[in-house]
Amino acid sequence: MQFLHWIKQSIGSTSLGNQPEEFFMHLARFPRVFLAHLSTPLEPMERLSKELGVEIWIKRDDCTGMSTGGNKTRKLEFLMAEALDQGADMVMTQGATQTNHGRQTAAFAAKLGLKCHILLEDRTGYQDGNYNTNGNVLLDHLHGATTQKFPAGHDMPGEMERAAEAKRAEGHKVYVIPGGGSNPTGALGYVNAAFELLGQANDRGLKFDRLVHATGSSGTQAGLVTGLCAMNAQLPVLGIGTRAPMEKQENMVFDLACRTAEKLGCPGVVQRSDVMANTDYVGEGYGLPTKSGLEAIKMFAELEGILLDPCYSAKGAAGLIDLARKGAFYGERIVFLHTGGAAALGGYDFAFDFSRNWVTL
Ligand SMILES: *Cc1c(COP(=O)(O)O)cnc(C)c1O
Numbered sequence: 287m288q289f290l291h292w293i294k295q296s297i298g299s300t301s302l303g304n305q306p307e308e309f310f311m312h313l314a315r316f317p318r319v320f321l322a323h324l325s326t327p328l329e330p331m332e333r334l335s336k337e338l339g340v341e342i343w344i345k346r347d348d349c350t351g352m353s354t355g356g357n358k359t360r361k362l363e364f365l366m367a368e369a370l371d372q373g374a375d376m377v378m379t380q381g382a383t384q385t386n387h388g389r390q391t392a393a394f395a396a397k398l399g400l401k402c403h404i405l406l407e408d409r410t411g412y413q414d415g416n417y418n419t420n421g422n423v424l425l426d427h428l429h430g431a432t433t434q435k436f437p438a439g440h441d442m443p444g445e446m447e448r449a450a451e452a453k454r455a456e457g458h459k460v461y462v463i464p465g466g467g468s469n470p471t472g473a474l475g476y477v478n479a480a481f482e483l484l485g486q487a488n489d490r491g492l493k494f495d496r497l498v499h500a501t502g503s504s505g506t507q508a509g510l511v512t513g514l515c516a517m518n519a520q521l522p523v524l525g526i527g528t529r530a531p532m533e534k535q536e537n538m539v540f541d542l543a544c545r546t547a548e549k550l551g552c553p554g555v556v557q558r559s560d561v562m563a564n565t566d567y568v569g570e571g572y573g574l575p576t577k578s579g580l581e582a583i584k585m586f587a588e589l590e591g592i593l594l595d596p597c598y599s600a601k602g603a604a605g606l607i608d609l610a611r612k613g614a615f616y617g618e619r620i621v622f623l624h625t626g627g628a629a630a631l632g633g634y635d636f637a638f639d640f641s642r643n644w645v646t647l
Contacts, residue, residue, distance in 0.1 A: 311516055311550070313478055316471075317367035321397060322359045323351035328486045328621070333589040338610040341619045343494070344592070345483055348599070348626040353393035353425055356386045356626020357506050360475030361467035366394045368471055369461035378450050379463040380405035380442045382573050383412075383435070384597060384630040387466050387503075389422040392431035402431040403453070405446055409438050410573045414636050421633025466503025470549040473542060476509020477516070477550060483621070484519050494521055496615065499623035500602030501525030501535060501563055502572075506625060508542035515555045516547070526605035527565030528598050529572040535563040567605040573597050575637040578604035595627030596634045 327346040335342045350359035369377055377395050381388045381404070388404040395402035404426055412418070426433055436445060442465065450460040463472075487494055497514075501507045507525040514521050527535045536558075543556040569576030579600035586592045586603060594600040606622055609615060 311481075311552075313474060313481075316364055316474055317371050318363050319367045319370070319394075319398065320363065321352060321394065322363055323349060323355070324360075325482050325486060326350055328483065328490070331590050331592075331622075334585065337585070337589060338607060340610045340615045342606070342610070343492070343619070343621045344590075345479075345621055345623045347479065348593070348624045348628060350626070352390050352397070353429065354626070354629045356390060356629070357476075357623075358387040358390040358467050358626075360479055361472030361505055361509075362390055362394045362463075362475070364471050364474045365461075365463050365467055365469075366398060366400075369400065369463075370398065372459070372461055374400060374459045374461035376401040376403065376453060376458045376460045377463055378403045378405070378446055378453070378460055379467070380407065380446050380465050382407055382409045382597075383418060384422045384573065384633045385465075386422060386595075386598075386627050386630060388431070388433075389425045389429070389629060391463060391467070392426045392429035395431065396429040401458070402429070403449065404431050404433050405442060405449065406433055406435050407438060407440055407442050408435060409571075411438065412636075414633075416635055417633045420635075421630045423633065425629060464503075466505055468503035468505030468508070468542060470542070470546045473505045473509035473512065473546040474549070476506050477513035477546065478509075479623075480510045480513025480517065480519070483623075484514070484517060484521070487621075493619065494621045495618035497521055497523045497621050497623060498602065498606050499523070499525060500528055500598040500625050501539065502528045502598060504535070504539045504542050506623075507539045507561070507563075508546050510623075511539065511556055511560050512543045512546045512550065512552075515543075515557075515560055516550065516552050522562065523560075524605075525561075525563040526602040527563050527568050528601050529568060530565065532563055532565040535565055536561050539563065564605055564609070567601045567608070569601070575634060576601060576604065578608060580637060582607055592624065593628035593631065594624075595630045596637055597627060597630060599625050599627045 540561040575596035582603035
């Protein structure tokens, strides 16, 4: 009680205490479950930097915890807290067959004692056994989630609403999480990541010139851009696309960044020109491995001992590598945000040829 009294007094005595609450950059006012392993490491990639002639650091959001981690863990800390706040006993979400977001949601649901149902869209058409049952799908099922499959191009948000209504009719309290956890609540996780990264950089006397990462459903980039703009960090973010064409991707990120800034209490802090995406590395489509992505996986694995996934982080890294080779980052210090995804590798083994690795000595 004494402690509470002290907290109230100290809040009352700061000048911030007199400002309307909506001006706070204080994320503690939003419900959150603290399950992520934070802060994630910020590490130099010396061998890759030497290879590319550009100084590149890596922010290890592949190490956030919850069933091997990845970027959805930060979003789910806020989303799952909202689910609990609303008294949900079940969460529902959707994604592609090898969705990392679905797997991380299943892990959170297990930890918090909620049921979890995942709607999977077959966006690749792969008949491969491992693709359909191994990797993230194996982990979904290990965490006790139920799954349901739909053909590509299906109205997944609509299907999810129908499925949620069916469960509500059975008496469940269902909390629906959009694909990728990308809404203003989820994006708060990456507002927080922006604070964390800038703090780490400042503590180590590092000034980064650019932040590069894979962008998809847009919550990661929207949260980062909002947090960095709110702090006036002057750190440009380049999202490397994994699905949509450039204009569509940038508009998606900008729209969500605007809504996130509003939720945060700093509407208008993000300008359209703060949102940059390069979508030259998508290849034939979402979830389909590319040659440059597979090369990036090998380079990160063999030079840095770091695992990427073919769907997202490899395409982000392929953009990073190609742009570095072309001199686009000349003289810059880059930080690459590793968004995770290696749990999908077991579902993509068909994309690799390791015949050279089997040797007879
Ligand atoms: C979901 C995901 C992304 C993309 O993040 P968004 O917030 O959806 O843009 C990138 N990398 C990995 C490994 C992911 O699972």
